[in-house]
Amino acid sequence: MKKLISKYEVTIVPAIIGALILALGFYVATNEITPILNLLAPYSLMITGFIAFFIAFGLPGIKDLFSKPSDPKGNIKNFFKYFILTAVLGISASIFLQFILKLNLTANPTSGHLFSLIAKIPFMLLGEELISFYILLVVANLVYKKTGNQKSAELFGIILSSVIFGLLHYSTYFNGNPFTTLIHILLIQGSARIAFNLSGLKSNSIIMPLIIHLTYDLVMLGLFQ
Template identity: 35%
Template sequence: MQKDDYFKFESETPDFPLYNDNPHISIGKWAVMILSAILTIFLIVVPLDFLSELGIWKRLLYLIIPLLGFGFAVDWKFGLICKKFKKGDFKLIVILLIAELIFTFLLDLILIHFGVAAQGNPIISELTSVSTWLIFPLQIFGEELIKIIPFLVFLTLFYKFTKNRKMSIVIATVLTLVIFALLHLPAYESLISVLLLQGLCSIFTMYAYLKTKNIFVSYAIHLLLDTIVFLILLLSTITG
């Protein structure tokens, strides 16, 4: 791999796993990993009566299924995406968190101005439950996996045919963010809103992974962001 194949913002080592046979995994293991992501997406998007009996605890499946699928595919070598934090990572987390908060707030104001309002966040009614606060950090990690797995799949697919690393990263990132946005459509019921607020705004957490190749960095931003938003919603509910 040549230096020109990397974006300037990237850490060149380590590289993304899997796409360049680093390591090579069988077609069968690829299938298991892809199916785990598809099954998780299906469970998020399609309400199933037998799962509704689990209540909020069903959201643990959003972590368990992709975690097992990815783990099986890579022989449980989670170090491929889970790295130790580096010194500069904490500064990056703070900068990207602030940037995403500001960008999301401004974009939300613009959408409201043009009459593009999504349905209220359905989690508002659950914020007084201890179970919600126990489960959502685990669910958020599952959501990061649901971004990373499709990204690695698309990156591998497009790189195989183009041998153009930069273009493959861009295409994989765009497709991943669109899929992640559409996961929120059943809850928010506004296509434009989810594509912009849940899709485009997630570029900050995605950038964190692209730069560091460490899911813990993108997860930290995602977790802190949702915690702040949930606390604001809880406070507004209590005071309102």
């Protein structure tokens, strides 16, 4: 995966085209349009994610993105480390928002519908991983070309990807108050994205954060089933 930051030459026009295609996929995923498009909605981010990566990085880039996880400290350790970090960040933020700030948080609308969505969830989460890592890797690539500092490029990409990932959940968790909704999605969804992003960069593959994301969501949705 890290090759996509330092070894590939991403240019502005393909990067923007890829982003627009992903925006279209997000629109299809979150809006009632036509019966056919509604059937495609759970898979639209995944489909447009692959197209965007192909445009920006080509087929070799997609292969590098899905390379075998190879965390130097071990893939199993990576899984548990970032799964626990995701849980700690999410639960801590939830406690802070609900019991300290006394905010009324909107629950995930899929809670209580786990079994009806179980076959679609992996594809939906793969779409979320693709859009998140597209932002991270394109931004980091462009920053790296300007600065030559990979750590700074990765940090900038992680932060921007996490913020945008949180913002993409605005309509899902809107509670009638724009301000408290923003606090909710940036602290809970945004912080979870930081853990997923770190896992991907450490394992050098999108596969590990996808596994963590899938496991975490299934556990959390199962608890509130």
